[in-house]
Amino acid sequence: MKVAIPTNTRLTMDEVWELCREDLHRIEDQIHTDLKSNLSLISVMGSHLINSGGKRLRPLLMILGSRLAGYTGKSHIELASVIELIHAATLFHDDVIDEAPTRRGNKTARMLWGNQASILVGDYLYAKAQCTIVSFHNHDLNESVTEATRKMAKGELAQLAFNGDLSITEEDYLEIIGNKTASLMAATCRIGAILGECSTEQRDDFELFGWNVGMAFQLADDTLDYVANKAKLGKSVGKDLEEGKVTLPLLALLKRCSQNDAEKIERLITLSEVTEENLSFILNLMKEHGVIEYSMEIARSFVEKAKKSVMLFEDSIPLQALFTVADYVVEREL
Amino acid sequence: MKVAIPTNTRLTMDEVWELCREDLHRIEDQIHTDLKSNLSLISVMGSHLINSGGKRLRPLLMILGSRLAGYTGKSHIELASVIELIHAATLFHDDVIDEAPTRRGNKTARMLWGNQASILVGDYLYAKAQCTIVSFHNHDLNESVTEATRKMAKGELAQLAFNGDLSITEEDYLEIIGNKTASLMAATCRIGAILGECSTEQRDDFELFGWNVGMAFQLADDTLDYVANKAKLGKSVGKDLEEGKVTLPLLALLKRCSQNDAEKIERLITLSEVTEENLSFILNLMKEHGVIEYSMEIARSFVEKAKKSVMLFEDSIPLQALFTVADYVVEREL
Numbered sequence: 105m106k107v108a109i110p111t112n113t114r115l116t117m118d119e120v121w122e123l124c125r126e127d128l129h130r131i132e133d134q135i136h137t138d139l140k141s142n143l144s145l146i147s148v149m150g151s152h153l154i155n156s157g158g159k160r161l162r163p164l165l166m167i168l169g170s171r172l173a174g175y176t177g178k179s180h181i182e183l184a185s186v187i188e189l190i191h192a193a194t195l196f197h198d199d200v201i202d203e204a205p206t207r208r209g210n211k212t213a214r215m216l217w218g219n220q221a222s223i224l225v226g227d228y229l230y231a232k233a234q235c236t237i238v239s240f241h242n243h244d245l246n247e248s249v250t251e252a253t254r255k256m257a258k259g260e261l262a263q264l265a266f267n268g269d270l271s272i273t274e275e276d277y278l279e280i281i282g283n284k285t286a287s288l289m290a291a292t293c294r295i296g297a298i299l300g301e302c303s304t305e306q307r308d309d310f311e312l313f314g315w316n317v318g319m320a321f322q323l324a325d326d327t328l329d330y331v332a333n334k335a336k337l338g339k340s341v342g343k344d345l346e347e348g349k350v351t352l353p354l355l356a357l358l359k360r361c362s363q364n365d366a367e368k369i370e371r372l373i374t375l376s377e378v379t380e381e382n383l384s385f386i387l388n389l390m391k392e393h394g395v396i397e398y399s400m401e402i403a404r405s406f407v408e409k410a411k412k413s414v415m416l417f418e419d420s421i422p423l424q425a426l427f428t429v430a431d432y433v434v435e436r437e438l
Numbered sequence: 439m440k441v442a443i444p445t446n447t448r449l450t451m452d453e454v455w456e457l458c459r460e461d462l463h464r465i466e467d468q469i470h471t472d473l474k475s476n477l478s479l480i481s482v483m484g485s486h487l488i489n490s491g492g493k494r495l496r497p498l499l500m501i502l503g504s505r506l507a508g509y510t511g512k513s514h515i516e517l518a519s520v521i522e523l524i525h526a527a528t529l530f531h532d533d534v535i536d537e538a539p540t541r542r543g544n545k546t547a548r549m550l551w552g553n554q555a556s557i558l559v560g561d562y563l564y565a566k567a568q569c570t571i572v573s574f575h576n577h578d579l580n581e582s583v584t585e586a587t588r589k590m591a592k593g594e595l596a597q598l599a600f601n602g603d604l605s606i607t608e609e610d611y612l613e614i615i616g617n618k619t620a621s622l623m624a625a626t627c628r629i630g631a632i633l634g635e636c637s638t639e640q641r642d643d644f645e646l647f648g649w650n651v652g653m654a655f656q657l658a659d660d661t662l663d664y665v666a667n668k669a670k671l672g673k674s675v676g677k678d679l680e681e682g683k684v685t686l687p688l689l690a691l692l693k694r695c696s697q698n699d700a701e702k703i704e705r706l707i708t709l710s711e712v713t714e715e716n717l718s719f720i721l722n723l724m725k726e727h728g729v730i731e732y733s734m735e736i737a738r739s740f741v742e743k744a745k746k747s748v749m750l751f752e753d754s755i756p757l758q759a760l761f762t763v764a765d766y767v768v769e770r771e772l
Contacts, residue, residue, distance in 0.1 A: 143592060145599055197561060201554045220535045220598055223557060227531060228591035230561070234568055235588050238580035246572035246580060254569050257562035258477060264554055265479055 115421075115428045120164070123425055127167045127181065128160060134185040138232065149213050149225045153192050156210045159436075162187045162292045164429055165317070169293045169310055172414075172422035173300020180299055182236060186249070187292050189233040194256055194284075196226035201264070202347055244298050244307070252291035259283025268348035270370050274355055278319070281326070286318030293317075309413050313426070316410035321433040323403035326351035330387060331396055342383045348376070352402065356395040357386070365389055403434045449755075449762045454498070457759055461501045461515065462494060468519040472566065483547050483559045487526050490544045493770075495655070496521045496626045498763055503627045503644055506748075506756035507634020514633055516570060520583070521626050523567040528590055530560035535598070536681055578632050578641070586625035593617025602682035604704050608689055612653070615660070620652030627651075643747050647760070650744035655767040657737035660685035664721060665730055676717045682710070686736065690729040691720070699723055737768045 121128075139150035166184040198204070199212040200219045206212060214222040230253065237249045262280045266272045293314030297307040329344045330353050344351050350373075358366050369389075372382045390396055410430045417423055455462075473484035500518040532538070533546040534553045540546060548556040564587065571583045596614045600606045627648030631641040663678045664687050678685050684707075692700050703723075706716045724730055744764045751757055 141592075143595055143599065145595055146592075197557055201557060221595070223531055223535060224591060224595040224598060227564070228588065228595055230564065231584065231588035231591045234584040235581075238572070238577065238584050241577050243572065243575050247569075250565065250568040250572050254562065254565035257558060257565050258475075258480075261477055261479055261555070261558040261562055264558060265477065 115424050117428060117432050120168075120425045120428050120432075123421065124164055124167045127184075128163060130181045131160075131163045131167075131184045131188070134181050135188055138185050138189060138236070145217065145221055146225060146228055149196075149217055149221060150189075150192065150229065152210075152213055152216070153195060153207075154188065157208050158188075158191075160188075161321070161429070161433070162191060162289060165289060165292045165314060165426070166296055168422045168426045168429065169296025169314070170299045171296075172417060172420065172426060173297045173302050173306070173310070175296065175300040177299065179240065180296065183240075183245075183295050183299070184292075186233045186236050187288065187295075189229045190249070190253060190256075191288060193226040193229035193233070194260070196222045196229070198260070200226075201260070242298065245295060248291040248294045248298070248311075252287040255283040255287035259285070259287070263349065266350065268350070268373060268376070270350060270358065270373060272350050272355070274352065277350070277352060277355060281322040282315070282319060285322040286315045289318035289321070290315035306416075309416065312413035313410045313430075316406045316413060317430050317433055320403045320406035320410065320430065323352060323399060323406065324434045324436070327353055327396055327399040327403065329353075330390060341387070342378065345373070345383065345386070346378045348373070352399045353390060353395045354386075356398050357390055357393055360393040360395065361389050400434060407431060407434055449758050451762060451766050454502075454759045454762050454766075457755065458498055458501045461518075462497060464515045465494075465497045465501075465518045465522070468515050469522055472519050472523060472570070479551065479555055480559060480562055483530075483551055483555060484523075484526065484563065486544075486547055486550070487529060487541075488522065491542050492522075492525075494522075495763070495767070496525060496623060499623060499626045499648060499651070499760070500630055502756045502760045502763065503630025503648070504633045505630075506751060506754065506760060507631045507636050507640070507644070509630065509634040511633065513574065514630065517574075517579075517629050517633070518626075520567045520570045521622065521629075523563045524583070524587060524590075525622060527560040527563035527567070528594070530556045530563070532594070534560075535594070576632065579629060582625040582628045582632070582645075586621040589617040589621035593619070593621070597683065600684065602684070602707060602710070604684060604692065604707060606684050606689070608686065611684070611686060611689060615656040616649070616653060619656040620649045623652035623655070624649035640750075643750065646747035647744050647764075650740045650747060651764050651767055654737045654740035654744065654764065657686060657733060657740065658768045658770070661687055661730055661733040661737065663687075664724060675721070676712065679707070679717065679720070680712045682707070686733045687724060687729045688720075690732050691724055691727055694727040694729065695723050734768060741765060741768055 115123075135154055136151065139147045139154070141147050163184040166180050166187060170180040195207065196213060199207060199214050200222050204212050205215055212222075213225070234250070234253075238246055259280050259282070262276070263284060266276060266280070290311045291314070294307050294311040297310035302310070326344060329351070330341060345354065354369075358369060361369070369386060372378065407430045411427055414423065414426070449457075469488055470485065473481045473488070475481050497518040500514050500521060504514040529541065530547060533541060533548050534556050538546050539549055546556075547559070568584070568587075572580055593614050593616070596610070597618060600610060600614070624645045625648070628641050628645040631644035636644065660678060663685070664675060679688065688703075692703060695703070703720060706712065741764045745761055748757065748760065
């Protein structure tokens with residue numbers, strides 16, 4: 105499967121999608137097969153979430169990772185579905201926790217079927233995913249996935265514990281996004297290497313690639329929350345702030361702005377007074393102090409770390425495609 | 439470990455507790471070790487729930503099952519803790535779903551730390567339990583536990599889907615309690631047989647024993663909901679009815695009472711009008727039609743099925759103790 109190409113070849117995202125098109129279709133079919141149940145709530149709610157237009161970034165990483173690892177079988181299809189089910193499970197629970205009315209412009213499952221069903225369908229999808237994973241009878245696979253889900257729950261819980269708390273450090277913040285987001289992408293990439301029967305060192309390299317891509321992804325997401333326009337992303341500016349989530353742009357701003365401004369920001373967050381006016385005040389300060397650029401720079405530095413993690417692999421189409429995906433997670437929507 | 443004793447020897451529950459006392463202490467310590475975390479919410483909320491006075495029925499089944507299987511190692515301690523963590527995880531989520539203010543007379547975690555934290559700590563405990571399970575590198579263990587958690591989520595979801603719905607059949611009801619309750623006890627007993635390296639047939643027998651004990655347990659629980667007194671159980675009479683859960687006593691009543699009474703019951707459940715007066719009306723009808731006795735008889739029939747499931751094992755203290763436990767699940771608190 106490996107085709108040596110010149111290092112300076114750069115695939116576009118469209119070319120990457122095209123390279124993965126058939127496998128992505130198979131994964132889509134697999135997800136719908138996995139969601140089939142005699143309990144209609146599972147299939148209906150599962151499909152509602154899955155069809156709400158996710159980016160399928162994890163399936164893409166699985167496809168390209170397993171190709172880079174030289175894997176030529178079909179298990180990556182079923183395993184990509186497992187990862188998407190786990191991701192979907194977290195979204196069901198996240199939306200309940202955030203009391204989210206919409207996701208990507210559509211009503212959330214909790215608005216349509218209630219919080220109770222959302223919690224339980226989330227639980228079901230987690231459990232169903234674990235059932236599939238263990239059916240592969242592969243210990244490294246089991247450990248990668250269970251450890252990722254443990255970290256994800258821990259990350260979400262730490263995020264909740266720090267809600268509205270401006271004493272959170274950049275280190276705490278990075279640990280949280282590492283756990284809640286990067287861990288599943290790391291496991292996804294490791295699975296590719298496991299399927300390709302790579303050495304332990306190579307599995308670790310793949311995992312690190314996924315971890316760094318995940319960090320870049322979440323950093324970009326948290327930064328775009330302060331700049332994205334509604335039409336493009338189906339969500340409004342400052343949603344994290346409204347929910348009391350203290351992310352890198354805000355932490356960077358607090359470090360750079362005047363004592364006076366910092367105190368004002370702290371006051372309005374503590375009192376949960378995120379009005380339009382207060383939001384614009386913060387957005388203007390962010391512009392003034394260049395924190396959006398700074399945060400995106402940090403995100404880009406994780407993309408570079410990701411690329412370095414797999415530098416020992418020979419140049420190939422899947423490697424180039426993975427680099428394109430890594431760039432994409434920070435370039436999308438900006 | 440097996441000591442032949444006369445079949446007619448009958449251990450009391452006190453003797454059973456005494457037989458298991460040391461192991462139960464070790465399991466208690468293990469649970470608290472497993473709940474340790476640098477995130478205080480995990481340890482504090484976990485301990486709050488675990489210390490709220492559960493019956494430790496599953497640890498008991500694990501201890502006695504593994505002894506009956508001839509197991510002499512220590513893994514049952516860690517695995518009993520895993521099962522309790524999974525059980526605790528479901529209780530965290532159940533209490534959110536039922537909007538429960540108290541559990542066994544204590545405030546629920548959701549009242550003290552909120553629904554959000556309860557959902558996430560539940561998720562964390564599930565994931566932590568799966569991490570421990572897969573660390574044993576035993577496929578049968580993995581499959582037993584993951585399949586049980588899948589069934590539990592499915593049972594809870596089916597229960598929600600049938601909430602307040604009197605068209606539920608006895609078959610539906612039995613399937614629900616099988617999934618939500620019996621499956622974890624079944625897995626617990628199977629684990630004992632796995633540890634003892636029993637044959638596949640014996641593993642299935644152990645599993646069936648646990649399944650039937652679980653069925654008996656839930657049937658007794660659902661029946662006691664209509665008779666238990668507040669002081670004894672820390673919960674009020676008719677809680678299930680209030681929450682719209684249609685269980686066997688009510689189903690049996692609807693079959694036996696007059697058309698007129700059945701219509702009145704249907705009306706007040708559909709309209710969620712479970713006042714003191716309406717509840718007494720139903721309780722009186724239940725007395726009149728002997729449905730409590732009928733339901734307990736069904737529960738006892740599962741105890742008999744449980745005992746038959748392990749009839750091929752030679753008589754021994756652990757077997758007698760398991761029989762005592764099986765009887766206990768329907769005799770407690772009556």
